Amino acid sequence: MSVTASGNFSYKTGRAGAELLGYDKGLLGRMPDELIDSFCGVGNPFSLGPVNPGDQVLDIGCGAGFDLVAASCLAGKNGKVFGIDVTPEMLGKAGKVLAGYSCSAYELKVAGAEELPFEDGSFGIVISNGVLNLSPAKANCFKEIYRVLKPGGRLRIADIVLKGERPASADPLRDWAT
Numbered sequence: 001m002s003v004t005a006s007g008n009f010s011y012k013t014g015r016a017g018a019e020l021l022g023y024d025k026g027l028l029g030r031m032p033d034e035l036i037d038s039f040c041g042v043g044n045p046f047s048l049g050p051v052n053p054g055d056q057v058l059d060i061g062c063g064a065g066f067d068l069v070a071a072s073c074l075a076g077k078n079g080k081v082f083g084i085d086v087t088p089e090m091l092g093k094a095g096k097v098l099a100g101y102s103c104s105a106y107e108l109k110v111a112g113a114e115e116l117p118f119e120d121g122s123f124g125i126v127i128s129n130g131v132l133n134l135s136p137a138k139a140n141c142f143k144e145i146y147r148v149l150k151p152g153g154r155l156r157i158a159d160i161v162l163k164g165e166r167p168a169s170a171d172p173l174r175d176w177a178t
Ligand SMILES: C[S@@+](CC[C@H](N)C(=O)[O-])C[C@H]1O[C@@H](n2cnc3c(N)ncnc32)[C@H](O)[C@@H]1O
Pocket: 038, 039, 040, 041, 042, 060, 061, 062, 063, 064, 065, 066, 067, 084, 085, 086, 087, 090, 111, 112, 113, 114, 128, 129, 130, 131, 134, 135
């Protein structure tokens, strides 16, 4: 299955989005076009601080694996990256790409941000890109993130927020209500 981010987004995705958000050109140069095309993050979690060699990184809502491969290249052979997503098809895509392009160990699990399948204090870094806005239980997500981070661990999120009232046109149930 091809997972290319397409015209259903109100922001730039794929290569145009990644370049606009300042992803490292060298990193992009090492990625296959198909992976870059699948990128549909809303920001660049790596612009908030480094991933260092040997880091253990969790990517919440990893999608087709763009940020996971980036984290893997930065964490290197002594590091490990973990990706979770609620959509098995996205993890299937991420698994194929990591098999060819990971620089570190990696692990993928079907799971939601609301209940993370990891021990307390497992990660030095948690990243997430365009995912937590999709959860109806955001407080649970943040409790879980805090739980799985090591003391002094780092949280790097890119996401979208709504300022003010949600317009009626954005209500997904509006057509059912009438
Ligand atoms: C906008 S895409 C972002 C994908 C990826 N982070 C990227 O930057 O390309 C949102 C992803 O979040 C996943 N997702 C949605 N709700 C989730 C939740 N509650 N927990 C974990 N993943 C979720 C979706 O399946 C999808 O792959």
